[in-house]
Amino acid sequence: MARPDFTDALQPHPDANGAKMISKERQRSAIDIDELSTHLFGTTYLQRQQNVLNILKPERILSKDNQANLSRPDRYKLGLARGKRMRQLMDIHGWNEADLLMAEYLVDDLQPYHLHLSLFNSAMREQSSDAQRAYWIPKIESWEIIGAYAQTELGHGSNIRGVELQVTWDQTTKEFVLHISGGTMLPHGDGGELVSYGPLPFIVRVRDRRTHLPPSSIVVGDIGPKYGYAPIDNAYMLFNNHRIAHNCLLSRYASVDPDTGAYTKPANPTSVYGSLTRGRAVIVMSARLVLMRAVTVAVRYLSIRRQFRDRDSPQSEGPESSVLDYSTVQVRVLPLLAATFALHYSGEAMRELYERTRSTIALDGDRGQLAELHSTSAGLKSLATDLAANGIETCRRAMGGHGFGGGTGLVQLNADYLSKPTVEGDNWMITQQAARYLLNRVEDVGRSPEQESKSRTEANLREYQTRASTPPKITELSDKAIAEAFQWRASFLAFEAHRSHYVQKRSWNSMLIELYKLSRSYAQSMLVSNFYEAMQQNSLSSPHTAAVLRDLYRLFALSTMDTEAREFQKSGAVAGEVLDTLPEQILKLMQSIRPHAVRLVDAFALPDFLLDSALGRYDGTVYEDLFNRAHRLNPLNRVTFNPDYWSDEIVMGSKDGGQILAKQ
């Protein structure tokens, strides 16, 4: 803590009183914040958030005050300590898994135990035989063992055929031998000859239970500082003729007979559409939370921040204009505010579809929808994580100079989230999955134009096929017409790509950019359609809030349309002169949404504890918090430095002779 000085008595300038300003902002709108929060998250979630938050707040180790000042090794140690504490709190308060995940989310550290909770846990459940489950799952749940998950290699990512690790079955000792092969990729078969059976899942004890050191046949470690995720160790691991027992092969699907070495192939894997769809819904829902966070900070700060008076205003005195009143700021932030709702309704639609098909025996139609949603959700993952990752940075830049400071609370969020566009399916590569599905559906529709459609997309494609010669060229942008225009454009691109590939025989690889655009247009159409349908089933009792949500729907759809205007024109979805009016319509929608912006982000119900943001504080005391962080919390200000270049001393009077840095 800094010693007392004259700044202790200072108050912010009346024109920069954020608390007053944000309270005025809240008076400008009649949106019922609680109702909208419940609409978005439900009471169970909000209650859990509040309960867990109350438990986390008093924990000193979870305070975020100093974490941005720590070295990467210390940041890891802190992450480990926090991970332990959260698990202890689970015991103390009888939390379930959802509570623990909520705690991890609020603490905002991806703890070193994260893979144990997620990929290790689910892989062990999915791949283990019943006997293996009975043995391992209790140890996993009690954290008696801590697991990780290893799959890709340094030089190999998506293409598992390139993997270099070799596993050999040794019939004499009845062990598997794991070895970095340095050339051959063929595991030994059951006889003397080499037979490759492709990748198989094993569980391997990596470290000694007592010393926690690996054996000499395993080299394992952390890859070092990366873009974000300082508190987690991403590992590398190599095996040098490392031997494991027969029962280390997870044998729910594939197995090796210990007596003969005979290999049993896995049966056709059961449909995983359901759980994958649920997984993608989680990604979309998480993208919305991340974007909500960036937008909350930006909207609160930009409504408080003043910059110049309106030049066309008669008054030359009075407070300067709120930065959020400038259209060049609105156009960056408000469409993202609208996008959070678009992501929400699509994530919710995916989750509901998953729940519905899981709990009832799926009708044919539903199964078609689910298969479709699975395939096309690759495109949605790509679009949603791009929207969120780019959105954080757009919000940050909209905040000008202070957006570069640590007071945003977005520095770590941005660094962490930037992994998302490239993991769990690279955002460019996976668009091929969605495009492939769409091209196959066009093929179906072309082959049997009269058949009944098995999914909504098929119906849309049939509709397009019937009317392709007379494009709608929409002139009235009603809410419904907007959604139809997005569908028309996506269908147009699907038929175009189909013609290129099947008729003009262009190779798949030469079409990758078009396929990317097709996937994106389809994903945008899904976001718009799901938003539109949510508006139709509107469950809000306040017509006022519903009207603002409708403006948000139109803002999201029309600003997306404006960015892609040429495709809408070329496909004949919307008339050219109507596309020319989009900038003006967008401007009006933004003006209409502007007074509600602060209440809308309040409804996101993101606690200050999570935001860790001076600029995005609920109470608006931006400048007080910024000054407190700088003057009172910054450890650099507890040291006086020696500025003379001819002296090697760094800390004034310490006679360190520059040796302070010898440790590196």
Place this chain on the structure above:
Amino acid sequence: MARPDFTDALQPHPDANGAKMISKERQRSAIDIDELSTHLFGTTYLQRQQNVLNILKPERILSKDNQANLSRPDRYKLGLARGKRMRQLMDIHGWNEADLLMAEYLVDDLQPYHLHLSLFNSAMREQSSDAQRAYWIPKIESWEIIGAYAQTELGHGSNIRGVELQVTWDQTTKEFVLHISGGTMLPHGDGGELVSYGPLPFIVRVRDRRTHLPPSSIVVGDIGPKYGYAPIDNAYMLFNNHRIAHNCLLSRYASVDPDTGAYTKPANPTSVYGSLTRGRAVIVMSARLVLMRAVTVAVRYLSIRRQFRDRDSPQSEGPESSVLDYSTVQVRVLPLLAATFALHYSGEAMRELYERTRSTIALDGDRGQLAELHSTSAGLKSLATDLAANGIETCRRAMGGHGFGGGTGLVQLNADYLSKPTVEGDNWMITQQAARYLLNRVEDVGRSPEQESKSRTEANLREYQTRASTPPKITELSDKAIAEAFQWRASFLAFEAHRSHYVQKRSWNSMLIELYKLSRSYAQSMLVSNFYEAMQQNSLSSPHTAAVLRDLYRLFALSTMDTEAREFQKSGAVAGEVLDTLPEQILKLMQSIRPHAVRLVDAFALPDFLLDSALGRYDGTVYEDLFNRAHRLNPLNRVTFNPDYWSDEIVMGSKDGGQILAKQ
């Protein structure tokens, strides 16, 4: 260092031998790297880079091996120690200022002395009277004093009228009194009444020469961790009735009579077009260096990285495809490769114009050009820094999973460079300057259509005015026609905006988004025109290299045109059916440039010392370097952790009881 283990003997897989692959890449192209390097940088620059590099390399304190692991306070201390060492090297080797700046660039730390060298130095030279210069400049040059530069306030950025610091002239003691005013912004006048004279420049001693502590009337400190720039202290400072002598007012322009307190207004400031233009040229040239860095890393790594075999290829064996062969990767990276050249030729054009007008008495035409370049270069700053900042991230994502790791060498670059879109004129706000200038020129042209044009823009606007009723709708995209299409579109938007503001009387603030688009279109046109003209004056002796540069010109221009296709169509600059062919033309250009990509980035001559990138190494030993960084250099791997959640111990066997974190 890690202990010896079996990994010491490992070699990379033959299919992942980066050294061989990159050497094959270099054999695919006949570009003369040295000639192109000299074309881009000149021999003086390249020689300086080599000389300074040779001196820096053996300095242990400048090794970048561990810096990403340091805490922010340690990172600052290291930055200070490096700053001292570089200044010592200046003495030892007789460096001039350009050598020192080259050292700072190669070390890639914005040292704590940076403001002393830049803003403090230039402000003192520009604002001091002759007597003040004679006193201060020697002390500044010898670093006897170290200065900083303070201008904006916590709640005030661009609008200097809002500043809260109050300076009062005290006639009795003949001192100025600096005080945070907390309300009034009126300095005292020479009589009893209060008169405001707006902002004035002062030099203030902030810290005691011996103890380096501030007096109790000054509070000063570092603002704390921010997005990037860990080794520099960005300060805050407050004054509590702090008194300074009369000669602390820098009085080249404004002055106060010490006997009467009478204030003398500055004369009209002399034209600063020249030095501002030079400053903007520096920003553009720096943006090109930053983008070159990201592109160098991406091109080298992506040409080495393999992923899948070509599905349409007859061979099912053989090495996988180079990732850079995929069009979806090319379309992200190669237009940025082309953009580095576009930035280069525009930066060079600006610098040449500045040099020409400085050394000769400017002709009227030149003065018009310079005034124009100054005004419109605001748009160029905005576009160039956006291109570079976004380009780093695009390159990073194109590298997939490894793009998120620390081995890119782009983590710090990205964090540092993200300040640029918002400092030295926020990229959205300053586009108003360029737009204002263009609207005024349209007004001139409309008033006196027959007059001779004073600048190229005026000529373009006149040309547009004459032909506005018959838009060119270009059907043949010759090199020249492309440049003209960019000019036409910018002129179209300028006349449209002019009509909105002057004829339809729309307010300036309601037009900000259109004005942003206008500025951007004009800046794009400048980049394309300068690139085109450089192609015409081509000084390369190798026709082969010239042909590749022409492809790069077309790729930059056509991919920009494709992104903005609807404006080109609407303005009548290019025919719609020609715009439809752009994706195919871009694809062909990328295929044609692809074999030259590695040699092109080699010509950027960026030393490995600067890049600090495992992925972007000149010698291609990507995987060896990644493994070395992870396994041998990572300090986290020297510690074994205790994973049991029921134990508070963090480091295994240390009995630390979690106390390791008590320091925070």
